[in-house]
Amino acid sequence: MNVLELKNVTKTYKHKNANENIDLKLESGVYGLLGPNGAGKSTLMKQMATITKPSSGKILYNNKDIQSLDENYRELVGYLPQDFDAYKNFKAKDFLMYMAALKGMDKNTSKKRVDELLKLVGLSEVSNKLVSKFSGGMKRRVGIAQALLNNPKVLILDEPTAGLDPQERTRFRNLLSQIGKDTIVILSTHIISDIESVAKETIMIKDGKVLLQGTHKQILEDMAGKVYTVTTTDESIVNEIQKNYKVVNINRGIEDTSIRFISENKPNYENIEITKQRFEDVYMFYFDLEDAREV
Numbered sequence: 288m289n290v291l292e293l294k295n296v297t298k299t300y301k302h303k304n305a306n307e308n309i310d311l312k313l314e315s316g317v318y319g320l321l322g323p324n325g326a327g328k329s330t331l332m333k334q335m336a337t338i339t340k341p342s343s344g345k346i347l348y349n350n351k352d353i354q355s356l357d358e359n360y361r362e363l364v365g366y367l368p369q370d371f372d373a374y375k376n377f378k379a380k381d382f383l384m385y386m387a388a389l390k391g392m393d394k395n396t397s398k399k400r401v402d403e404l405l406k407l408v409g410l411s412e413v414s415n416k417l418v419s420k421f422s423g424g425m426k427r428r429v430g431i432a433q434a435l436l437n438n439p440k441v442l443i444l445d446e447p448t449a450g451l452d453p454q455e456r457t458r459f460r461n462l463l464s465q466i467g468k469d470t471i472v473i474l475s476t477h478i479i480s481d482i483e484s485v486a487k488e489t490i491m492i493k494d495g496k497v498l499l500q501g502t503h504k505q506i507l508e509d510m511a512g513k514v515y516t517v518t519t520t521d522e523s524i525v526n527e528i529q530k531n532y533k534v535v536n537i538n539r540g541i542e543d544t545s546i547r548f549i550s551e552n553k554p555n556y557e558n559i560e561i562t563k564q565r566f567e568d569v570y571m572f573y574f575d576l577e578d579a580r581e582v
């Protein structure tokens with residue numbers, strides 16, 4: 288059994304609810320926590336990692352409160368904080384050995400595990416280099432490795448792909464698919480493509496509340512019939528659509544313009560087509576698109 292349940296979790300900072308009445312049930316597999324800046328993703332993850340306690344509500348691991356499980360729960364958790372910074376004056380390998388010691392792992396097990404992890408995150412060849420000389424993506428990979436040291440059953444990764452280049456991202460996604468077989472993996476991001484390919488379920492969060500939780504298929508099905516494209520030469524129609532609807536994309540061609548937008552009902556325009564929905568349409572429907580795309 289490997290189940291993490293959040294029951295009516297609320298976290299209040301100075302009269303403001305960073306998380307409000309959150310109910311979630313997570314089992315082995317990868318969950319993507321998607322939401323704009325300030326939505327409450329980090330706060331939620333910090334509570335799952337026991338860095339901070341809920342103001343009210345409970346978090347249960349296999350039906351037991353994680354606060355009362357205490358060390359027994361923390362031993363099962365791997366956590367990559369958003370602002371993780373490896374001690375810069377350590378060499379990569381020494382840093383991971385140090386983190387393993389802090390986690391109470393014995394030296395022989397640590398040595399083996401550290402070598403394994405350095406290989407897994409593609410840092411074996413630079414294991415004796417100072418972390419201070421690493422690129423942002425390499426430092427993030429050190430962070431991912433330290434979260435995996437104790438073979439966690441619950442892996443909490445706060446924006447793990449920040450700073451990773453496309454190749455590093457692909458490697459990371461493959462790694463997660465592997466780990467997600469028998470581990471609860473929760474990763475936060477505002478990059479849709481990070482979770483599109485790897486998450487079994489996506490949890491969308493806004494203003495501290497869960498808007499929806501579902502598989503990609505379910506979430507996309509809910510958007511069916513809400514995405515339209517109008518192709519026109521008339522700029523005033525483009526302006527009108529921009530004013531009245533959530534626009535996902537405008538494609539200005541030589542002869543005409545195609546404008547893709549979201550609407551609950553079919554508007555009355557010439558050359559309007561229902562368009563197959565994509566995940567970025569979903570993001571646009573619930574949030575704004577500005578930081579949803581991979582950069």
Ligand SMILES: Nc1ncnc2c1ncn2[C@@H]1O[C@H](COP(=O)(O)OP(=O)(O)OP(=O)(O)O)[C@@H](O)[C@H]1O
Nearest residue numbers: 300301305322323324325326327328329330331369
């Ligand atoms: N320690 C704190 N004290 C006061 N307010 C806080 C604290 N931590 C978070 N908040 C507030 O709680 C809300 C949620 O913040 P949180 O960092 O959880 O969001 P997020 O979704 O992780 O955002 P981002 O993507 O920018 O990291 C924000 O309004 C934030 O300002």
